[in-house]
Amino acid sequence: NAGVTQTPKFQVLKTGQSMTLQCAQDMNHNSMYWYRQDPGMGLRLIYYSASEGTTDKGEVPNGYNVSRLNKREFSLRLESAAPSQTSVYFCAQAEGGDQPQHFGDGTRLSIL
């Protein structure tokens, strides 16, 4: 898993429920990322954190919030889940912003 641990691996939610997806890296790297992957859409960046204490929006941030709790952990929160957020969510880490990114195993999220 390239030093990235995501929990949970699978989750089913009802519309309107909230949930936090957890991501932790053991590489002591600065940059962390959250992507979603949908059929026919490819991987799209939701939020990223270039370093501890900073977060920035990516291509599709609406409906999500993030927290870079410390250098190791970067969580993604859905405050009020919608069926359009059904997707596979990947967390990634990189040594620095211009270095290759390495992905966790993903969280498969279904919202009914």
Added chain:
Amino acid sequence: QKEVEQNSGPLSVPEGAIASLNCTYSDRGSQSFFWYRQYSGKSPELIMFIYSNGDKEDGRFTAQLNKASQYVSLLIRDSQPSDSATYLCAVKGYSGAGSYQLTFGKGTKLSVIP
């Protein structure tokens, strides 16, 4: 809007042949280029990256970059059935304030026929 285009495939090649995967990108300021392999139901796995014009070889894989044409390719020599996967092209560009972002193509599905 930065775009990365790939032929969705499927690209079918016989075992032992060379598979050629292509990618074009829109942002002329892009600085680094990555190829990921993704098996069905799994996460993307980095297989190659290239920063400079020309070829970069790693085992059976060769990445080729032509910045003037905004084109990057991946060649897989002696293709094996285990190479059957979706290959994602990713392009990194500077997005301001010391940050870089990857833009992914939608991927090319490769099928290696025994």
